[in-house]
Structure formats: structure tokens, C-alpha cells
Amino acid sequence: MKTYLCQCGSKLFFHNDRCLNCGASVAMCPSCDELTALDAGSTYGVQCNRDSCTTTYLRCKNGVDHGICNRLVPTDPSGASQLCDYCRLTTVLPDLTVPGNIELWKRLERAKQRVLYAMERSGFPVEGGAPRLSFEFKADTNLPVMTGHEDGRITVNIREADSVAREIARVNFGEPQRTLVGHLRHELGHYFWDRLVRGQRNKEFHALFGDETNPDYSTAMQRYYDQGAPSNWRTEFVSAYASMHPWEDFAETFGAYHDMLTVLATANHFGVTNLELDTFDGLIRGYARVGVMANEFNRDMGLLDLVPEVFVPAVVPKLQFVHSLRVDLV
Numbered sequence: 341m342k343t344y345l346c347q348c349g350s351k352l353f354f355h356n357d358r359c360l361n362c363g364a365s366v367a368m369c370p371s372c373d374e375l376t377a378l379d380a381g382s383t384y385g386v387q388c389n390r391d392s393c394t395t396t397y398l399r400c401k402n403g404v405d406h407g408i409c410n411r412l413v414p415t416d417p418s419g420a421s422q423l424c425d426y427c428r429l430t431t432v433l434p435d436l437t438v439p440g441n442i443e444l445w446k447r448l449e450r451a452k453q454r455v456l457y458a459m460e461r462s463g464f465p466v467e468g469g470a471p472r473l474s475f476e477f478k479a480d481t482n483l484p485v486m487t488g489h490e491d492g493r494i495t496v497n498i499r500e501a502d503s504v505a506r507e508i509a510r511v512n513f514g515e516p517q518r519t520l521v522g523h524l525r526h527e528l529g530h531y532f533w534d535r536l537v538r539g540q541r542n543k544e545f546h547a548l549f550g551d552e553t554n555p556d557y558s559t560a561m562q563r564y565y566d567q568g569a570p571s572n573w574r575t576e577f578v579s580a581y582a583s584m585h586p587w588e589d590f591a592e593t594f595g596a597y598h599d600m601l602t603v604l605a606t607a608n609h610f611g612v613t614n615l616e617l618d619t620f621d622g623l624i625r626g627y628a629r630v631g632v633m634a635n636e637f638n639r640d641m642g643l644l645d646l647v648p649e650v651f652v653p654a655v656v657p658k659l660q661f662v663h664s665l666r667v668d669l670v
């Protein structure tokens with residue numbers, strides 16, 4: 341993610357709601373698409389302090405009530421506080437009276453904000469379209485909550501926001517990484533398959549990923565959990581899980597593509613690379629270079645590899661297919 345500049349010249353980071361240097365209240369202004377200092381404005385509104393920006397806003401209700409969000413919402417004539425465009429997409433929250441749940445929910449919302457913001461700017465719009473996108477963040481009750489996607493609705497078990505539980509799951513499933521942004525990118529892959537591939541690009545999809553009807557999803561899932569991934573999965577797939585079914589292959593590839601794009605946008609912002617982010621070949625080459633460097637940074641610090649995926653020849657055209665789904669930005 342890029343950084344932003346406060347009126348005082350200090351750096352601001354994506355989730356900041358206050359400048360640590362000058363103390364100004366800051367927020368993400370939807371008109372300017374910038375993190376910006378605020379003027380106090382009227383009794384129930386605030387104004388972005390850029391000269392060109394004249395709209396009066398409110399802070400998102402989740403920011404005011406829980407410090408979870410720094411986005412602004414145009415003022416409603418009623419003066420009622422409202423949720424921002426991203427917070428509104430969450431239709432089911434965990435029980436916030438349970439100790440610890442606010443913190444877990446906050447981690448989920450922040451990961452969601454970061455992923456949606458980058459995705460929208462790379463030509464994958466989250467507003468509008470069919471199916472409608474929504475998020476449900478739920479805790480296990482008598483029945484376990486399965487993280488997944490169905491008809492535009494992305495469900496995440498809030499346990500995934502607990503870093504100890506997530507690491508146990510990561511080790512048990514033998515995954516090179518398991519993160520909230522990773523889960524969200526994967527599930528958004530299923531969402532965008534419904535929105536941009538189903539009934540529109542089926543022929544190309546089948547040629548690259550296989551026929552999603554043969555075997556059907558439940559047969560494929562049963563086989564994967566009985567037998568595991570084929571021993572040669574690395575020559576065909578971006579991850580072991582991608583070998584389960586064409587839909588999972590697409591979601592894993594979609595996630596890997598957005599990992600690549602986000603890391604390279606950051607590398608460009610900090611002057612590490614100077615890439616055209618809409619040229620596919622440049623992305624692949626740039627990622628190989630930045631990925632090697634970033635992995636060494638992580639190894640220097642004793643962390644897991646930042647870029648565990650190796651883009652073998654069979655995976656590259658699948659990534660290119662995801663790249664081709666980008667909606668041209670105006």
C-alpha cells in the first residue's frame with residue numbers, strides 16, 4: 341500500500357485516523373481518494389482540507405463508535421451517522437458483547453478495507469454488479485462456521501483473526517502462509533468468478549482451469565480430503581489446494597495475482613520498481629525480482645517467505661486470464 345502525506349509533511353499510513361506528528365484528525369476522503377487532514381466543519385460534519393474539496397462529510401459510524409474505520413461518508417440530510425461504502429458491505433457481525441470480539445472484528449474489517457481498496461484500483465469494482473457482494477463475520481456456535489463464498493456472500497469465521505488459532509490451522513494444513521488478506525482475496529476470487537467468468541468466459545476458463553462440472557465440486561472435495569493433492573501439483577498449480585477443483589484453482593490464482601499486483605504497486609510507490617502495472621509480462625518479471633528481494637528481507641528477520649508462490653509455466657497463462665478480467669478504469 342502507498343503512504344500519504346499529512347498537511348504537516350509527515351507520512352500517513354492507510355489505517356491512520358490521526359497524524360502522530362501534528363495531531364490532526366485524518367480520514368480517507370472519497371472525493372479526493374486521499375488520506376487527508378480534516379477541518380472541523382459544521383456541527384455534524386467535517387470537511388477535507390483540500391482546497392478543491394467542498395463536500396461535507398461524516399466519519400464512518402464504525403470509526404466513531406469503535407475506531408475501526410477511517411473512511412468518510414457524505415453527510416445525509418437527516419444528520420444521522422452512517423456506515424461507509426466498505427463497512428456497509430458487512431451484513432453480519434459477531435456478537436460484540438463477547439470479550440475480544442471487537443478486536444477480532446477490527447482485524448477483519450481492516451484487512452477487508454485494504455483488500456477492497458487495492459482491488460478496486462486495479463480494475464475489480466466491488467460496488468454494483470451481480471451478484472451483490474456482502475460479508476458475514478461469524479463465530480462458531482453449535483455448528484462450525486465455514487469460511488467460504490456463496491452467491492456474493494463471503495463468510496469468514498472470526499477465529500481466523502486470532503493469530504494463534506490461525507497459525508495452528510496453517511501448520512495443520514501445511515500452508516506456506518495463512519492471513520486474513522489471503523482469505524479475503526481467495527474468497528473474492530470466487531465472487532469475481534461468478535461476476536466476470538460464469539456465462540461469459542466459460543470456454544477460456546475450461547481450457548485453462550478445467551471443467552467445473554466434471555467432477556462436480558463435492559466429489560472433487562471428497563477426493564481431495566481423502567487423497568490430498570497429486571504429488572506433481574507444483575508443475576500445474578499455484579498451491580496444493582488449487583488442485584482440488586477448477587473453482588479453487590481460479591480462486592487461488594486470483595489471490596496470487598492480487599498478491600503480486602499489491603506488492604508491485606507498493607514497490608512502484610517506493611521507487612523500488614518503475615513498472616507499467618497494466619502490462620502482464622512486466623508484472624511477472626517485476627514480481628520475480630521484488631519477490632526474491634522481499635523473501636530475503638523476511639528471512640533476514642526470521643519470518644515466513646513473503647512470496648511463497650512460484651509461478652511455473654502452467655500457472656502463468658492462468659494468471660494472465662485473471663489479468664484479462666480487469667475492467668478498464670476510466
Ligand SMILES: [Zn+2]
Pocket residue numbers: 346347348349350359360361362363364
Ligand atoms: Zn500532520
Ligand SMILES: [Zn+2]
Pocket residue numbers: 369370371372373376388389390393
Ligand atoms: Zn477531499
Ligand SMILES: [Zn+2]
Pocket residue numbers: 400401402403409410411423424425426427428
Ligand atoms: Zn467504514
Ligand SMILES: [Zn+2]
Pocket residue numbers: 526527530587588591
Ligand atoms: Zn475457495
